[in-house]
Amino acid sequence: MFSQSEENYLKAIYSLEREFADSVSTNLIAEMLSTKASSVTDMIKKLAQKKLVIYQKYKGVKLSNSGKKIALSVIRKHRLWETFLVEKLHFNWDEVHDIAEQLEHIKSPDLVNRLDEFLEFPTNDPHGDPIPDKNGNITYHQKSLLANFKHHQKCIVVGVKDSSSKFLKFLEKLNISLGVEFEIKEREEFDGTLKVLINGKTASISKKVAENLLVKTI
Amino acid sequence: MFSQSEENYLKAIYSLEREFADSVSTNLIAEMLSTKASSVTDMIKKLAQKKLVIYQKYKGVKLSNSGKKIALSVIRKHRLWETFLVEKLHFNWDEVHDIAEQLEHIKSPDLVNRLDEFLEFPTNDPHGDPIPDKNGNITYHQKSLLANFKHHQKCIVVGVKDSSSKFLKFLEKLNISLGVEFEIKEREEFDGTLKVLINGKTASISKKVAENLLVKTI
DNA sequence: CATTTTTTTTAGACAAGTCTAAAATATTAT
DNA sequence: ATAATATTTTAGACTTGTCTAAAAAAAATG
Ligand SMILES: [Mn+2]
Ligand SMILES: [Mn+2]
Ligand SMILES: [Mn+2]
Ligand SMILES: [Mn+2]
Numbered sequence: 001m002f003s004q005s006e007e008n009y010l011k012a013i014y015s016l017e018r019e020f021a022d023s024v025s026t027n028l029i030a031e032m033l034s035t036k037a038s039s040v041t042d043m044i045k046k047l048a049q050k051k052l053v054i055y056q057k058y059k060g061v062k063l064s065n066s067g068k069k070i071a072l073s074v075i076r077k078h079r080l081w082e083t084f085l086v087e088k089l090h091f092n093w094d095e096v097h098d099i100a101e102q103l104e105h106i107k108s109p110d111l112v113n114r115l116d117e118f119l120e121f122p123t124n125d126p127h128g129d130p131i132p133d134k135n136g137n138i139t140y141h142q143k144s145l146l147a148n149f150k151h152h153q154k155c156i157v158v159g160v161k162d163s164s165s166k167f168l169k170f171l172e173k174l175n176i177s178l179g180v181e182f183e184i185k186e187r188e189e190f191d192g193t194l195k196v197l198i199n200g201k202t203a204s205i206s207k208k209v210a211e212n213l214l215v216k217t218i
Numbered sequence: 219m220f221s222q223s224e225e226n227y228l229k230a231i232y233s234l235e236r237e238f239a240d241s242v243s244t245n246l247i248a249e250m251l252s253t254k255a256s257s258v259t260d261m262i263k264k265l266a267q268k269k270l271v272i273y274q275k276y277k278g279v280k281l282s283n284s285g286k287k288i289a290l291s292v293i294r295k296h297r298l299w300e301t302f303l304v305e306k307l308h309f310n311w312d313e314v315h316d317i318a319e320q321l322e323h324i325k326s327p328d329l330v331n332r333l334d335e336f337l338e339f340p341t342n343d344p345h346g347d348p349i350p351d352k353n354g355n356i357t358y359h360q361k362s363l364l365a366n367f368k369h370h371q372k373c374i375v376v377g378v379k380d381s382s383s384k385f386l387k388f389l390e391k392l393n394i395s396l397g398v399e400f401e402i403k404e405r406e407e408f409d410g411t412l413k414v415l416i417n418g419k420t421a422s423i424s425k426k427v428a429e430n431l432l433v434k435t436i
Numbered sequence: 437c438a439t440t441t442t443t444t445t446t447a448g449a450c451a452a453g454t455c456t457a458a459a460a461t462a463t464t465a466t
Numbered sequence: 467a468t469a470a471t472a473t474t475t476t477a478g479a480c481t482t483g484t485c486t487a488a489a490a491a492a493a494a495t496g
Contacts, residue, residue, distance in 0.1 A: 003482080003483090005482080005483065005484095019474080035483095035484075035485090036486085038484085038485070038486080038487095039483070039484055039485070042482095042484080043483080043484095046482095046483095057491090058490090058491060058492065070467075118482065
């Protein structure tokens with residue numbers, strides 16, 4: 001079995017690989033985990049010895065197949081627990097991440113799969129992120145940043161890029177949540193603000209918000 | 219906040235105080251936690267510094283009020299999670315202890331109480347043990363070891379002393395579980411075996427089993 | 437391409453929690 | 467009460483994961 005720390009590194013490397021390059025740098029990992037580059041190097045060496053990552057000095061790191069498998073199983077647990085917390089315990093979507101950070105490290109061959117069944121096999125977590133299945137298969141749907149859209153598109157909110165409590169709370173104030181539909185009416189060229197139509201009412205979405213909202217056209 | 223290790227020590231001291239004396243010895247704790255006496259001394263010192271236990275060199279240790287409060291909160295979490303695993307995820311009562319040992323350390327001001335509500339405020343865990351309420355109040359009901367009974371008593375199974383998977387699995391083979399009623403017909407003086415009547419059928423319960431079964435007379 | 441800057445690694449230290457072996461204290465037996 | 471035995475504590479070591487400061491390597495700059 002792997003330590004919480006090892007699991008957190010694998011998870012971090014996984015998402016950095018996805019968001020950026022094939023090979024992930026020491027500093028990027030350090031920043032994501034709020035730790036120091038030297039600590040990252042230490043841990044990377046350990047992970048490389050266990051064949052969970054492929055590592056060449058000064059050349060960055062990438063997950064091996066077994067490393068990716070572990071990362072995905074941790075992500076699966078994280079997202080299933082988040083779903084549980086929201087669906088069953090009625091937490092708000094901005095309250096669950098930190099708790100899931102802890103729950104994702106619970107070790108039990110059975111627990112996750114029973115939880116999955118109890119939740120009736122959800123495909124997405126409360127933030128719209130896809131949940132890997134028990135074999136580690138994960139399906140990424142096409143999601144576009146609202147900021148990249150031009151005029152007169154109808155879209156539906158399917159995810160958030162920033163899933164910090166701060167951002168999520170702000171979205172709520174704007175009455176925006178997963179599944180909300182709206183139409184883009186106009187983009188203000190000066191500051192990138194979008195005028196949109198939500199539930200028949202006009203609203204204004206700042207560029208910063210639009211850069212963190214994932215939508216699908218309808 | 220306290221580390222998992224600290225919480226485990228407090229929990230161990232709590233149950234040893236209850237089962238044995240007011241003051242708990244180093245060796246007892248070591249045995250309960252499968253660790254060495256020297257490690258226990260080290261940890262006890264740390265707990266004493268944090269005022270969680272009262273400690274005098276060579277004289278054993280006992281929980282302070284704040285130590286007891288923490289122990290009870292961990293026990294509360296353990297038993298609520300066990301209840302969740304059995305009631306909601308349909309685990310068997312012999313499969314949940316080890317998972318709950320992990321879940322009991324999850325830190326969240328809210329989580330336990332929401333779980334409690336979700337489970338509709340259970341008073342006992344799947345092994346019959348009482349669940350402390352959110353203020354740390356716990357009610358111990360009178361439970362007697364079956365081994366201490368004489369003849370012709372009617373009783374109901376309300377708990378187990380040994381809650382290891384091995385014992386619980388064996389009980390199932392004997393069709394004994396929480397809530398089962400039976401009548402003691404005879405005690406064999408030679409080896410302490412009890413002849414009992416369960417659901418109209420005669421059965422035989424060994425002394426060793428009787429010494430780990432908690433019952434209430436009816 | 438040589439120099440400066442940035443990134444990464446190494447060296448050495450530290451805290452938490454554990455261990456073994458030895459010393460100190462307490463308990464039990466004679 | 468003394469000696470033998472058992473329990474508890476101390477001393478010193480080890481592992482994991484972290485840190486700071488310095489060295490090494492890579493990348494950027496002129
Ligand atoms: Mn999350
Ligand atoms: Mn999420
Ligand atoms: Mn248990
Ligand atoms: Mn229990």
